[in-house]
Amino acid sequence: MLKKRIIPCLDVDNGRVVKGVNFIDLVDAGDPVEQAIIYNAEGADELCFLDITASSDNRDTLLEVVKKTAENCFIPLTVGGGVRSLDDISRLLHFGADKVSINTAAVDNIDLVAEAANKYGSSTIVIAVDAKQTAENQWKVFTHGGRNETDIDVVTYCNEVAKLGAGEILLTSMDRDGTKSGFDNKLLKAVTSKVNIPVIASGGVGNLNHLLDGILEGEASALLAASIFHFGEYSIGEVKRYLADNNIPVRI
Amino acid sequence: MNLAIINFGSGNLHSVHKAFENVNSELSNPYNIVVTNDPKEIQSADKIVLPGVGAFGDCKNAIFKIEGLHASLEVSVLKNKVPFMGICVGMQLLADLSHEFGTHSGFGWIPGEVRRIASPKEYKIPHMGWNEIRFSDHKLFDGCEQGSDFYFVHSFYFQNQKSEHSIATTKYPDQITAAVCKENICGTQFHPEKSHINGKRIIHNFLEWRP
Numbered sequence: 001m002l003k004k005r006i007i008p009c010l011d012v013d014n015g016r017v018v019k020g021v022n023f024i025d026l027v028d029a030g031d032p033v034e035q036a037i038i039y040n041a042e043g044a045d046e047l048c049f050l051d052i053t054a055s056s057d058n059r060d061t062l063l064e065v066v067k068k069t070a071e072n073c074f075i076p077l078t079v080g081g082g083v084r085s086l087d088d089i090s091r092l093l094h095f096g097a098d099k100v101s102i103n104t105a106a107v108d109n110i111d112l113v114a115e116a117a118n119k120y121g122s123s124t125i126v127i128a129v130d131a132k133q134t135a136e137n138q139w140k141v142f143t144h145g146g147r148n149e150t151d152i153d154v155v156t157y158c159n160e161v162a163k164l165g166a167g168e169i170l171l172t173s174m175d176r177d178g179t180k181s182g183f184d185n186k187l188l189k190a191v192t193s194k195v196n197i198p199v200i201a202s203g204g205v206g207n208l209n210h211l212l213d214g215i216l217e218g219e220a221s222a223l224l225a226a227s228i229f230h231f232g233e234y235s236i237g238e239v240k241r242y243l244a245d246n247n248i249p250v251r252i
Numbered sequence: 253m254n255l256a257i258i259n260f261g262s263g264n265l266h267s268v269h270k271a272f273e274n275v276n277s278e279l280s281n282p283y284n285i286v287v288t289n290d291p292k293e294i295q296s297a298d299k300i301v302l303p304g305v306g307a308f309g310d311c312k313n314a315i316f317k318i319e320g321l322h323a324s325l326e327v328s329v330l331k332n333k334v335p336f337m338g339i340c341v342g343m344q345l346l347a348d349l350s351h352e353f354g355t356h357s358g359f360g361w362i363p364g365e366v367r368r369i370a371s372p373k374e375y376k377i378p379h380m381g382w383n384e385i386r387f388s389d390h391k392l393f394d395g396c397e398q399g400s401d402f403y404f405v406h407s408f409y410f411q412n413q414k415s416e417h418s419i420a421t422t423k424y425p426d427q428i429t430a431a432v433c434k435e436n437i438c439g440t441q442f443h444p445e446k447s448h449i450n451g452k453r454i455i456h457n458f459l460e461w462r463p
Contacts, residue, residue: 002424003382003401040448045382071270076403076446096266098446121306121341123378123405167378167405198376221376251382251401 003251004215005045005222006239007078007200008229010035013052015061017230033068039229040073042236045251047073048101048170048224051081052145063095070096080128080170089116093124101126101170104143106161107150117165126200127166129154131187132174139187146174154187158195168198170224176204180227183210188218200224208234208242215248255283255459256297258342260314260321264445268303268339271445275455283459291324299459300325300334303445304341308350308366308408311341312358322359330361333436337458343432343439344410352408362434363413369406371424378407385430385442387420391461392431392438392454400450402430402442409441436463 011018016030036047047069051062059082066079079092080101089100100120106113106127116125130146131139131154139154158169171191173184183201192199198221201214205225214220228234240250255276257269269287276282286293294300302325304311316322328334338346347358350366358366369379382401387393402422409428412418419438420431431440438458444451 001384002379005381070267071274074267074271074274074446074451075448076405076443094266096270098264098267118307118310122407123305123380168380196373196376197378198380221381 001249003045003249004220004243005200006236006250007046007048007222007224008039008044008236009048009050009202009224009226011050011052011226012062012065012081014058015065018052032065033072036069037072039236040075043240043252044075044236045222046076046078048078048080051079053082063091066092066095066097078126078170080126085112086115086119089120089124093120099124099126099167101128103128103130107141107143107152107157110160110164113161113164113166117167122165122167125165125167126170127158127161127168128170128172129158130172130174131184133184133187137186137190139190142174146177155190155194158191158199162195162197166197168200168221169195170200170202173203177202178227179204180206182206183214183218183220185213185217188214188220192219198222208239211239212243212246212248215243253281253283253299254293254297255285255299255301256294257285257287257301257303258294258315258321258325259287259289260311260318262303262305262311262314262342264303264305264340264443267443268301268445271452272301272455275452276459278456279459289318289321291320294321294324295328297328297334300328300336302336302338302342302345304339304343304345305405306341308341308344308352308358309354309356312345312356315345325359329437333463335458335461335463336437338437338439339445340406340441340443343441344408346432346437346439347410350408361437362417362432362439364411364417365413366408367411368408369424369428370426375424378405379424379428380405382447383422383424383442385420385422387431390419390433391463392433392457393420394457395453396450401447402440402444402450403446404430404442406441
């Protein structure tokens with residue numbers, strides 16, 4: 001049976017992790033490569049780096065991080081943040097990313113989704129969607145890290161990128177992100193019930209039960225979390241055991 | 253001893269290369285690994301790996317665009333019986349033909365066709381993530397446990413004409429070929445380079461394989 005994936009996400013700024021992990025055996029809590037290696041050893045199903053470096057001049061520092069991680073971790077690595085063009089995708093893949101996530105650039109230019117999927121394969125292209133609720137059962141796409149509102153309906157948009165060849169959707173609830181109050185499962189369900197590509201749930205995880213709900217209520221294929229892992233609240237192993245105890249298929 | 257990883261611009265080339273380098277470095281007699289599209293280098297290789305992600309037709313066209321590449325593969329693999337491993341689309345290319353975005357002929361090294369996974373609505377396509385496999389007795393799976401998880405990403409699968417060429421299967425929800433073998437030619441639908449310890453074991457077994 002296909003397993004539900006657990007994906008720790010690391011925010012990287014100028015080649016350093018923003019929210020450091022306090023693992024005991026970590027020499028440098030700001031080194032994303034070291035943290036990736038530990039998540040890999042703990043049984044993470046994939047890894048995700050989100051580059052939040054403000055200046056594009058400093059983006060190359062991320063490439064070194066990607067390269068070193070790919071040399072040490074033999075699980076899928078998704079990299080996103082500031083991806084604007086086919087060249088950007090090509091560079092990240094060349095340095096060892098397995099998937100590249102595109103956010104604002106896909107909203108600005110929807111053709112990029114088809115071009116990227118045709119050139120690199122659907123399995124390589126993740127479309128990251130930042131969603132915010134604007135009315136009952138209605139969510140709009142936000143861009144530029146959630147700062148700019150568009151009038152694009154999230155479900156319509158997800159369907160469109162799926163048709164254009166996106167391999168999966170990384171769906172973040174801007175309302176829940178950072179709140180630790182659980183995923184927006186209504187949002188998740190609205191998308192997973194209408195879109196036939198895998199959806200990764202993101203934004204709002206505070207405890208183990210939230211993760212379970214993301215699968216049972218949101219029907220997500222994969223769960224992405226940052227802070228619960230970074231601050232050592234739960235290990236990947238604990239998360240998986242909890243899900244397994246609740247009859248969710250996971251890789252242990 | 254040389255191992256050639258074929259470079260035709262596939263997206264997973266780097267990952268495959270790094271994983272093979274990593275496993276190779278643990279061997280007592282490591283291979284000299286070359287990433288190449290040079291027919292001469294391919295014909296002097298003792299083992300050949302063909303990675304591949306993306307659409308079947310695109311991968312095939314990229315290979316045939318490189319002068320002498322396909323011919324040198326045929327000489328090495330079919331005539332000289334050099335051990336060969338195809339990964340994902342690199343494995344599907346071994347089929348007679350594929351129905352992905354039209355109909356495309358393949359290498360025709362292992363009889364069968366590549367078809368879209370027909371799954372009920374609740375099964376998302378691509379089949380993406382870790383899924384367990386059942387395998388038959390083959391060197392490639394030495395030391396692996398039945399039901400081990402491997403990382404898959406695909407929307408099409410290799411329907412073998414002869415069941416003996418399917419050496420491993422997975423379920424989504426119907427049975428799908430997860431690995432193939434015919435004489436010196438093997439291939440995996442899953443990505444050993446992304447399948448953590450289990451994947452490294454497959455790579456190790458391929459490096460030690462003497463068909």
